[in-house]
Amino acid sequence: QVQLVESGGGVVQPGESLRLSCAASGFTFSNSGMHWVRQAPGKGLEWLGFILFDGTRKYYADSVKGRFTISRDNSENTLSLQMNSLTTDDTAVYYCAKGDSATSQGGYWGQGTLVTVSS
Amino acid sequence: DIQMTQSPSSLSASVGDRVIITCRASQGIRNDLGWYQQKPGKAPKRLIYGASRLQSGVPSRFSGSGSGTEFTLTISSLQPEDFATYYCLQYNSDPQWTFGQGTKVEIK
Numbered sequence: 048q049v050q051l052v053e054s055g056g057g058v059v060q061p062g063e064s065l066r067l068s069c070a071a072s073g074f075t076f077s078n079s080g081m082h083w084v085r086q087a088p089g090k091g092l093e094w095l096g097f098i099l100f101d102g103t104r105k106y107y108a109d110s111v112k113g114r115f116t117i118s119r120d121n122s123e124n125t126l127s128l129q130m131n132s133l134t135t136d137d138t139a140v141y142y143c144a145k146g147d148s149a150t151s152q153g154g155y156w157g158q159g160t161l162v163t164v165s166s
Numbered sequence: 167d168i169q170m171t172q173s174p175s176s177l178s179a180s181v182g183d184r185v186i187i188t189c190r191a192s193q194g195i196r197n198d199l200g201w202y203q204q205k206p207g208k209a210p211k212r213l214i215y216g217a218s219r220l221q222s223g224v225p226s227r228f229s230g231s232g233s234g235t236e237f238t239l240t241i242s243s244l245q246p247e248d249f250a251t252y253y254c255l256q257y258n259s260d261p262q263w264t265f266g267q268g269t270k271v272e273i274k
């Protein structure tokens with residue numbers, strides 16, 4: 048079955064960087080676009096960005112454009128989110144999610160990893 | 167950008183009640199809409215895609231309808247395990263997603 052497992056969260060200070068990973072299994076990772084979504088404590092869901100199945104195109108929300116970078120390694124079935132210049136507003140649970148939204152093959156999310164930005 | 171307006175933001179209901187949650191899109195999105203359920207401390211779980219298609223394994227008391235700009239999620243008979251927060255998600259502008267603000271369903 049489809050499984051997505053995020054890792055790399057933790058506590059960092061404002062201005063620092065952090066790299067999150069998402070390990071994928073149970074489907075052909077190299078055929079699927081992938082999303083990152085976050086949820087600040089007590090708040091709703093915010094889409095952050097997307098990477099095409101082959102990594103050739105990436106899209107970002109305005110709130111993270113220029114600071115966050117999505118990448119993937121199809122040989123390792125791994126998705127990554129590099130986060131730079133973090134602020135307290137970036138404190139959230141970060142989820143990776145499988146694309147294919149319009150089909151029964153979509154709708155899968157990881158369990159999330161918590162990032163806390165605090166001095 | 168497409169905006170999604172979800173209502174109500176919260177509701178109180180009893181077990182067995184019929185519950186309806188609405189999402190309105192700022193422009194037509196055909197049927198490119200999903201509904202998600204999220205319980206505290208858990209990842210969102212997709213219930214519906216394509217506005218009305220039930221995700222595999224989801225109980226049939228959940229149903230979705232609508233097209234264009236108006237969409238509804240209906241829970242025909244609320245069960246104890248259904249108390250959660252529900253979000254709509256538009257993917258018409260795929261790969262850019264937009265979520266509704268969420269509806270918290272609480273026990274009356």
